[in-house]
Amino acid sequence: MEYATIDDVTILFRKLTPEETERAKALIPIVCADLRTYAKTVGKDLDAMVQADQDLAAVAKSVTVDVVGRTLMTSTTGEPMTQMSESAGGYSASGTFLVPGGGLFIKKSELARLGLRRQQFGVIDFYGNLSSRNPGGAAQPGADGC
Template sequence: MDQLQPFATIDDLATLWRTLKADETTRAEELLLVVSDSLRTEADKVGKDLDKMIDEKPPFFANVVKSVTVDIVARTLMTSTNQEPMTQTTESAMGYSWSGSYLVPGGGLFIKNSELNRLGLRRQRYGVIEFYG
């Protein structure tokens, strides 16, 4: 079975996020494939084919898919592989207090609900049912 192409490239990462360091390039290439396939899986869960959507929708939709892919890969690359990355820390002196927030608690790849919304991959829920209509 042929490998499907990722929705973004290393050049897209450099343009939309930042130039990669030499040791990040190999990891980023693999992440682009994994993230793209993960997005395809999320689309399949709601009965959609993301590749077909890109072909059928206006050309700007492909840019949205590329942007979401770059966002997820960038977030994953920012996640340290040898220590827990902190987004916020607070320290005190004489009271011996410390607190912090982790970038990705538990590590790993994750896709935000807002990113799925941007791609139209969230299931619609009915909020009101009219019984006496």
Template structure:
């Protein structure tokens, strides 16, 4: 199956890529697309059919795929992938927040929600009992 995005889409929506990033992004195109297809299957939907039925949905899918690829490209592979870091002097304190805890490819719940793949649950608790 064809990926939802191209390298040109990634560069247009994210930034120009280096040669190394280009190689990695080329591999990620189909991986990310297939991950979203699998997530859609889990909730009983077909992402390719959804794109065919809704004319603006293709751009939403492209945007979300580029977000995932960009996040993966920003993750450093030769140093600590810190998103935020703070240091102190005499108290000897260093703290930081990792960009991708555990590394690898991950998809946020908000990205699944943008694609309509996040199921909402509705529940109710009867507080006064049944009469």
């Protein structure tokens, strides 16, 4: 199941060049598979969720288009540098890349929009399990009476 089409990308993102259209056709199934895979890691079936809820289907379409659009904006012919600064006297140069490491990425906020962010809670027990040391369950005072 694909959550968006090329027409969706064109309508929600922008008109694509023929080269971008080919890339988007290849990216859409990959993005959808990536979303499904992440959903499985948090114990959810995204396909079933999307089929059961039209609003979630619209959100899945939007997220897919956002990820595809962001990936299309990443340069594939050169360095995807968005900012560059140079100095002469101190021999300094620095730059900011559009996507460090390149490739496809899905933001945490996009996963949250799909209900795929798993909330976690937990407790760190620094002293171990007190009930295992004391069968009655109550903590025993120490030697100093505390």
